[in-house]
Amino acid sequence: MTVKEPAAPESTFAATLAALRDALGDDAVRVGDAIGERPMTDWTRHGPTRPAALLLPRTTEQVARALMICNDARQPVVPQGGMTGLAGGSIPRAGDIALSLDRLAGVEEIDSAAATITLRAGTTLQTAQEAAAQAGFELALDLGARGSCQIGGNLATNAGGNRVIQSGTARDQVLGLEVVLANGAVLSSLNKMVKNNTGYDLKHWFIGSEGTLGVITRAVLKLQPQRASRHTALVALNGYEQAVALLRRLSTRFGNDIGAFEIMWPDFFDFGVKLTGTRSPFAEPHPLYALIEHASFDADDDGARFSNALTDALDESAIRDAVIAQSIADTRALWAIRECTAEFPVKLDPINFDVSLPIGEIGAFVDRCRVALDRAWPGNESYFFGHIGDSNLHVTVDGRSVPGVDHHDVYALVYDMLAPLRGSVSAEHGIGLLKREFLPVSRSAEELAAMRAIKHALDPNGILNPGKLF
Amino acid sequence: MTVKEPAAPESTFAATLAALRDALGDDAVRVGDAIGERPMTDWTRHGPTRPAALLLPRTTEQVARALMICNDARQPVVPQGGMTGLAGGSIPRAGDIALSLDRLAGVEEIDSAAATITLRAGTTLQTAQEAAAQAGFELALDLGARGSCQIGGNLATNAGGNRVIQSGTARDQVLGLEVVLANGAVLSSLNKMVKNNTGYDLKHWFIGSEGTLGVITRAVLKLQPQRASRHTALVALNGYEQAVALLRRLSTRFGNDIGAFEIMWPDFFDFGVKLTGTRSPFAEPHPLYALIEHASFDADDDGARFSNALTDALDESAIRDAVIAQSIADTRALWAIRECTAEFPVKLDPINFDVSLPIGEIGAFVDRCRVALDRAWPGNESYFFGHIGDSNLHVTVDGRSVPGVDHHDVYALVYDMLAPLRGSVSAEHGIGLLKREFLPVSRSAEELAAMRAIKHALDPNGILNPGKLF
Numbered sequence: 050m051t052v053k054e055p056a057a058p059e060s061t062f063a064a065t066l067a068a069l070r071d072a073l074g075d076d077a078v079r080v081g082d083a084i085g086e087r088p089m090t091d092w093t094r095h096g097p098t099r100p101a102a103l104l105l106p107r108t109t110e111q112v113a114r115a116l117m118i119c120n121d122a123r124q125p126v127v128p129q130g131g132m133t134g135l136a137g138g139s140i141p142r143a144g145d146i147a148l149s150l151d152r153l154a155g156v157e158e159i160d161s162a163a164a165t166i167t168l169r170a171g172t173t174l175q176t177a178q179e180a181a182a183q184a185g186f187e188l189a190l191d192l193g194a195r196g197s198c199q200i201g202g203n204l205a206t207n208a209g210g211n212r213v214i215q216s217g218t219a220r221d222q223v224l225g226l227e228v229v230l231a232n233g234a235v236l237s238s239l240n241k242m243v244k245n246n247t248g249y250d251l252k253h254w255f256i257g258s259e260g261t262l263g264v265i266t267r268a269v270l271k272l273q274p275q276r277a278s279r280h281t282a283l284v285a286l287n288g289y290e291q292a293v294a295l296l297r298r299l300s301t302r303f304g305n306d307i308g309a310f311e312i313m314w315p316d317f318f319d320f321g322v323k324l325t326g327t328r329s330p331f332a333e334p335h336p337l338y339a340l341i342e343h344a345s346f347d348a349d350d351d352g353a354r355f356s357n358a359l360t361d362a363l364d365e366s367a368i369r370d371a372v373i374a375q376s377i378a379d380t381r382a383l384w385a386i387r388e389c390t391a392e393f394p395v396k397l398d399p400i401n402f403d404v405s406l407p408i409g410e411i412g413a414f415v416d417r418c419r420v421a422l423d424r425a426w427p428g429n430e431s432y433f434f435g436h437i438g439d440s441n442l443h444v445t446v447d448g449r450s451v452p453g454v455d456h457h458d459v460y461a462l463v464y465d466m467l468a469p470l471r472g473s474v475s476a477e478h479g480i481g482l483l484k485r486e487f488l489p490v491s492r493s494a495e496e497l498a499a500m501r502a503i504k505h506a507l508d509p510n511g512i513l514n515p516g517k518l519f
Numbered sequence: 520m521t522v523k524e525p526a527a528p529e530s531t532f533a534a535t536l537a538a539l540r541d542a543l544g545d546d547a548v549r550v551g552d553a554i555g556e557r558p559m560t561d562w563t564r565h566g567p568t569r570p571a572a573l574l575l576p577r578t579t580e581q582v583a584r585a586l587m588i589c590n591d592a593r594q595p596v597v598p599q600g601g602m603t604g605l606a607g608g609s610i611p612r613a614g615d616i617a618l619s620l621d622r623l624a625g626v627e628e629i630d631s632a633a634a635t636i637t638l639r640a641g642t643t644l645q646t647a648q649e650a651a652a653q654a655g656f657e658l659a660l661d662l663g664a665r666g667s668c669q670i671g672g673n674l675a676t677n678a679g680g681n682r683v684i685q686s687g688t689a690r691d692q693v694l695g696l697e698v699v700l701a702n703g704a705v706l707s708s709l710n711k712m713v714k715n716n717t718g719y720d721l722k723h724w725f726i727g728s729e730g731t732l733g734v735i736t737r738a739v740l741k742l743q744p745q746r747a748s749r750h751t752a753l754v755a756l757n758g759y760e761q762a763v764a765l766l767r768r769l770s771t772r773f774g775n776d777i778g779a780f781e782i783m784w785p786d787f788f789d790f791g792v793k794l795t796g797t798r799s800p801f802a803e804p805h806p807l808y809a810l811i812e813h814a815s816f817d818a819d820d821d822g823a824r825f826s827n828a829l830t831d832a833l834d835e836s837a838i839r840d841a842v843i844a845q846s847i848a849d850t851r852a853l854w855a856i857r858e859c860t861a862e863f864p865v866k867l868d869p870i871n872f873d874v875s876l877p878i879g880e881i882g883a884f885v886d887r888c889r890v891a892l893d894r895a896w897p898g899n900e901s902y903f904f905g906h907i908g909d910s911n912l913h914v915t916v917d918g919r920s921v922p923g924v925d926h927h928d929v930y931a932l933v934y935d936m937l938a939p940l941r942g943s944v945s946a947e948h949g950i951g952l953l954k955r956e957f958l959p960v961s962r963s964a965e966e967l968a969a970m971r972a973i974k975h976a977l978d979p980n981g982i983l984n985p986g987k988l989f
Contacts, residue, residue: 160877160878160879161767161879162763162767162877162878162879163877163878163879163910164767164770164878165877185771206716207716207720209714209716213713213714214713217713218713218714220720221691230969234965234968234969235965236963236965236966236969237963237965238966239941240941240943241877241878241910241941242875242876242877242909242910242911242942242943242946243683243684243687243688243875243908243909243910243911244679244683244688244875244906244909244910244911244943244946244947245875245943245945245946245961246676246677246679246727246943246945246946246947246948246949246950247943247944247945247950247958247961247962248727248950248958248962248966248967248970248988248989249724249727249728249732249970249973250677250690250723250726250727251966251969251970253720253723253724254719254723254724254973256720257716257718257719257720258719262719273770273774274767274770274771274772274774275771276774293632297631297632297634297744300634300743300744301655301744301745301816302744302816302817303816304743304744304746304776304816305775306774306816346771346772346773346774346776347772347824354817405712405713405714405715406712407630407632407633407635407711407712408632408633408634408711409630409631409632409633436714438713439712439713439714440633440711440712440713440714441712441713441714471709471710471711472712473710473712473714473715473716473717474717475715475716475717476712476714476715476716477714477716478716479716480716480717480718488717488718491715491717492717492718493706493707495704495705495706495707496706496708496718496721497718498704499700499704499706499721499977500718500719500721502976502977503719503724503973503976503977505976506972506973506975506976507969507972507973518718519718
């Protein structure tokens with residue numbers, strides 16, 4: 050069943066396919082047109098490249114057998130989830146075999162005593178969220194792609210999303226993980242315990258490794274109680290320092306009941322108001338805006354404490370103004386401004402940045418970045434906004450406002466400014482295919498050498514997602 | 520400065536020492552009586568063994584030079600912090616060189632905007648806590664050894680302690696880490712950002728690796744706001760299922776404002792009452808007791824919501840009785856019963872277990888464990904208690920009640936019962952020297968093979984803490 054003798058490339062591949070069909074069944078090994086469009090690219094639309102074959106295993110054991118065969122044949126494998134990535138981490142190269150987790154899907158168990166959910170990797174995030182809600186819990190992980198993205202991909206990329214300030218990233222939700230290594234060995238560490246200090250905590254090697262160290266097949270995630278009341282406010286601020294002070298002030302008063310702290314610079318805010326066809330709730334413009342959510346476990350919380358905290362801040366000149374949503378419609382209208390980014394791919398030719406910086410340095414970075422962009426490309430239209438509580442800044446430069454400029458030059462300008470601040474070129478989207486060139490901005494030569502040593506130890510033949518991350 | 524030629528053992532060691540003195544200075548390299556007692560054992564008092572030499576580097580660079588020299592000479596090194604470990608992970612073997620982090624100590628920075636503290640590894644936990652408090656924050660990590668244990672050791676062992684139910688283990692506090700590898704390479708990943716997805720998250724390889732993969736030299740830890748009000752209750756329950764239901768009920772109402780949920784079985788509770796010379800606050804005995812803390816960020820919280828929640832539970836027969844501390848003295852008296860364990864080493868010959876199990880399985884495990892202990896050694900005196908919210912159960916068998924019995928047999932009996940439940944032989948203390956034999960109870964052959972592969976990749980000569988963990 051395994052191919053051990055070296056052979057001419059074509060006959061080797063044919064033998065590999067035959068062995069895979071033998072192991073997985075004919076219907077789980079597709080080639081040519083039968084592969085379809087979906088495995089060819091992710092949400093970046095880069096590539097698109099048809100893989101040499103598509104595998105659709107149904108069990109962990111089938112994943113293990115498939116990898117064993119590919120490893121023996123030195124056949125590169127690109128693991129694929131919901132194909133919603135934004136860094137090209139799951140786009141095949143010509144000749145790669147795509148390993149889809151689509152069929153290895155479903156909720157295996159909800160343990161109400163332990164407050165855990167055990168999921169197969171191909172389960173969509175939304176399915177997992179709904180199962181958790183039905184059992185009276187909440188899965189803290191949430192992101193825009195919830196209907197398509199899969200748990201395996203969420204963990205392989207350490208997805209961020211909407212609730213990081215409150216509950217951390219995908220990594221922070223994981224208690225146990227099952228992973229298949231390149232050689233087919235199954236590491237089934239489906240731990241449900243909060244405390245477990247028995248040797249190296251294997252799950253952390255694989256979370257965020259973008260499919261280069263192993264294929265995630267199952268996971269045990271933490272569940273938390275459902276938050277019972279939510280209140281939203283839009284706050285006007287006189288600048289970035291005031292924003293940081295407000296974040297600390299509210300955190301001190303409410304701990305992690307502060308569930309969102311989204312900062313919008315005026316360019317972004319005005320553009321968002323225009324795009325959504327609404328009006329600013331403030332009579333005059335302000336230097337900075339914060340969209341803040343307070344979410345409490347207390348079902349009787351009427352929002353008075355949150356609104357009092359903002360009134361106190363106003364009385365002490367710690368903010369310039371505030372609007373508190375009084376209805377669901379109000380809340381939606383405020384969030385619509387922030388979520389105008391959904392229209393960016395349609396209304397702009399977006400050159401996107403997803404960087405992170407120490408929270409205190411983001412304001413000065415934005416100022417310097419704007420000056421540098423204006424000096425390089427006068428008339429550029431750029432929008433600054435971010436999840437400040439997560440140290441995450443987004444910048445979108447409209448490519449249409451810098452005609453003839455190579456996008457690569459825009460990337461280089463921003464990332465070069467990030468390097469001396471020890472900033473990260475990828476806060477939440479990963480490195481994948483598209484940011485490999487810029488990884489050394491955020492990682493030292495020693496760190497990269499250590500990563501390569503680990504990669505070699507776990508995947509000596511380099512079959513897992515080659516060409517990604519490094 | 521490095522020793523590359525193979526030589527007779529003694530002359531090799533002399534040359535290594537000479538190179539170390541050259542690199543670190545004479546006062547940082549001690550041998551013989553100058554080593555003193557402290558580096559010879561930890562709080563288990565096992566060993567004690569005098570190391571061949573004691574190194575006292577002052578900087579990360581000196582740690583790097585020392586490891587480079589020892590690596591070239593194939594000289595085993597045991598990293599040492601505050602020597603408060605409970606698994607023998609820092610006890611030298613004859614011939615080991617001890618590398619103390621004592622002099623690489625101090626708070627480097629508190630970043631109030633990012634809410635982070637940057638610490639050198641040799642800083643005691645208490646020093647770090649006090650620095651955080653002075654800046655108006657709280658360091659979530661807390662454990663009994665706070666005055667002696669060091670941050671480097673806390674992270675190398677992924678320490679647990681008193682606030683895990685609320686804020687997680689030591690690992691969960693870490694944003695950035697600086698580590699020196701066996702070959703002297705410095706991985707300086709002193710990240711302050713919540714989100715950073717740029718390749719493998721190196722810090723997690725080293726946290727909990729018990730000094731076998733690298734020497735931690737500095738760390739960036741998260742800070743959180745100080746909780747402003749605390750309320751404590753002792754609750755009487757009719758059994759373990761009721762305890763789990765109460766934990767879920769209170770979590771749903773208060774989220775992670777529940778700061779302790781300590782379960783005591785009657786044997787433990789009665790013994791604690793006797794040891795502390797107090798009286799039970801309840802008129803009659805009960806099948807199970809829970810000590811519960813509610814800690815809120817709201818300075819105006821008078822405890823009414825917490826006490827109402829317990830009253831509701833009583834009205835609905837979800838608990839048997841409850842006593843709420845009305846004063847600091849009340850609170851101390853309730854905690855004294857739980858903390859009678861501090862007297863165990865004096866009053867008992869304790870055979871201690873620090874295991875973890877899925878929360879829902881702990882009650883049945885305790886019942887079965889008691890039956891098995893009674894069958895094997897009638898008349899044994901054993902005490903069951905645990906941090907149930909953390910899935911952590913402690914069992915202490917009094918060695919005096921099983922005279923002539925090899926402690927190893929007691930370990931084997933309990934751990935053998937744990938294996939089929941996928942329990943952990945070490946919830947929070949680590950494996951070190953003393954639990955190596957039982958590591959396969961909690962880890963599969965595939966997991967152990969993967970751990971060894973990583974160990975070999977990062978420390979090919981096996982100089983870092985050999986004889987520990989594996």
